[in-house]
Amino acid sequence: xxxxxxxxxxxxxLDVPREKEIEVVKNSKNSFTIRxxxxxxxxxxxxxxxxxxxxxxxxxxxxxxxxGLKQIYLSGTESISxxxxxxxNAVALTSFITAFIKKRKELYHMMRPQVYWxxxxxxxxxxxxxxxxxxxxxxxxxxxxxxxxxxxxxTSVLIFAIFSAILNYLLIFVVDxxxxxxxxxxxxxxxxxxxxxxxxxxxxxxxxRKNFSLLGTSESNTSLQFNMTLVVxxxxxxALFDYIFVLIREKLGKRLRFMVLQIxxxxxxxxxxxxGLIPNxxxxxxxxxxxxxxxxxxxxxxxxxxxxxxxxxxLDKNMYRISYALASLIALGYFLWHPLHYLxxxxxxxxxxxxxxAWIMLLINNLVRILFxxxxxxxxxxAKEKDV
Numbered sequence: 001x002x003x004x005x006x007x008x009x010x011x012x013x014l015d016v017p018r019e020k021e022i023e024v025v026k027n028s029k030n031s032f033t034i035r036x037x038x039x040x041x042x043x044x045x046x047x048x049x050x051x052x053x054x055x056x057x058x059x060x061x062x063x064x065x066x067x068g069l070k071q072i073y074l075s076g077t078e079s080i081s082x083x084x085x086x087x088x089n090a091v092a093l094t095s096f097i098t099a100f101i102k103k104r105k106e107l108y109h110m111m112r113p114q115v116y117w118x119x120x121x122x123x124x125x126x127x128x129x130x131x132x133x134x135x136x137x138x139x140x141x142x143x144x145x146x147x148x149x150x151x152x153x154x155t156s157v158l159i160f161a162i163f164s165a166i167l168n169y170l171l172i173f174v175v176d177x178x179x180x181x182x183x184x185x186x187x188x189x190x191x192x193x194x195x196x197x198x199x200x201x202x203x204x205x206x207x208x209r210k211n212f213s214l215l216g217t218s219e220s221n222t223s224l225q226f227n228m229t230l231v232v233x234x235x236x237x238x239a240l241f242d243y244i245f246v247l248i249r250e251k252l253g254k255r256l257r258f259m260v261l262q263i264x265x266x267x268x269x270x271x272x273x274x275x276g277l278i279p280n281x282x283x284x285x286x287x288x289x290x291x292x293x294x295x296x297x298x299x300x301x302x303x304x305x306x307x308x309x310x311x312x313x314x315l316d317k318n319m320y321r322i323s324y325a326l327a328s329l330i331a332l333g334y335f336l337w338h339p340l341h342y343l344x345x346x347x348x349x350x351x352x353x354x355x356x357x358a359w360i361m362l363l364i365n366n367l368v369r370i371l372f373x374x375x376x377x378x379x380x381x382x383a384k385e386k387d388v
Contacts, residue, residue, distance in 0.1 A: 006034075007378060048099070052168045056091035057161040063087070064153055072156035074142060074149045080160050081139035088164040089135065093128055096171040100124075103175055115246055119183070119239035125232045126186040127174065131167070133197055133225075180243065184364060187236045191357060194229025198222040212349035213280040213290065223279065230276030237269040237360070244367050251371060261304060261311040265360075268300035301356050302327065308363075319366055326355045 004022070025033040060083045064072060073079040100123070107116055151159065174182070195215075199207075203221040207214045215226040245262040252258070274293035278286055304311070305327045309320050330352050337348035 010034075048095075048172055049165075049168055052091050052095040053161060053165045056088045056164045056168075057157060059087050059091070060160045060164075061153075061157050064156070069153065071150040071152060074146055074151070075139050080151075080156055080163070081135075081143070083160055084139070084163045084167070085132065085135050088160065088167050089128075089131060092164070092167045092171050093124075093131070095168060096127060096175060097124060099172060099175040100178070103178070107178065112246060115243050118242055122232070122235040122239040123178075123183070123186070126190050126236055127171065129194065129228060129232055130186065130189050131171070133193055135167075137197065180240075180368060183236065183240055183243075184361075184368075187233060187240065188361070190229060190236060191233040194225060194233070195353075198226040198229065201225075208344070208346045211280075211345045212353070213275070213294070216276060216279045217281050218279070227276035227279060231273045234269040234273035234276070237272070238266055240364060241265050241269070244364065244371065247371050248367065257311045257313075261307075264300050264304045268297055268304065271296040271300060297356075298352070301359075305359060312366075314370075315366055319362065322362060323359060326359050330355050 004024070006022075022034060063083070067078060069078060075081045100120075104113075104116055198215045198220075201222050202215060204214075204219060207220065214220060216223050216230070220226065241262055245258060248258055249255075271293045275290060275297070278290045278293060280287055280290040305323050308315070308323045312319075333343060333348050333351045333355075336342040337345060343351070
């Protein structure tokens, strides 16, 4: 077997097995990845992928027989879509949780055990919401194409099994490829997808005439979806910031400015969660608490954006320029709404949310770049045949 010489500091960063074997994976013509050799997985596809599919399919068949169904509709209360959303989704999520827990020791290389368990619930809820929203959207689209379509029991079970198999495969794939970038993608999908779905599926088409918070009140049929989107998005933000700042302190040292920024961002996320947990119903105490939570989001976000140069003095200067530009746009939007009434409250809320969310994504990407895109230059020497 050929040998490769690595600097000591690089070797110590790899979790090299006892055989001291590493993998060199070619990414492109001029790019390679050096990593510890992946262990041979003993788990076969049947146990990881097929068994949950078989279990959920059997449950669907048993339920259909107990209910005495002869023809099963594609969509509706007693339908394939309901079976996939309830039975297949529950079984797939259970297998996902099991696989995610089994893989925790591998994930400890990316995050500390404490961080893993703090992010555990956020990841599970995010996956559940993303999958559920995707399934609802998929079956809504299929129902538009094939309205009133129904199948016999055998065909229905077969179609259900296909959906269940795809669902189980995707969730196992998520576990195998889980990374911080996937958490970022989850945050984007939950936040943007959940809010857009709440607006699109709302029964009141004129909700925008009042305010954005109407989507989370009793006047909206998507209030649960809207509020859960806010809560899970906040939980994901807290998990991401916790994970990132733990690594930043390990790499750059413990600094007061890092701790203050993390606290501000965490308080902003908590305020977002409170907006979802306290719907703006009526004019009583709940209304006041909802408004206070919304104002706290603006307060903590403003402090984070305006103080970014002090919190993170080593960032690229473009980050500071973009931060101040976004803050100026939010201030301009407020001026156009409140004194001038050129913008409606809903327009201002959507504008503020979009700009703030864009800034958070920009900040996370910059922090991830600091942590993982460090460039170190080494001199290269070609090993001779006798050395290998």
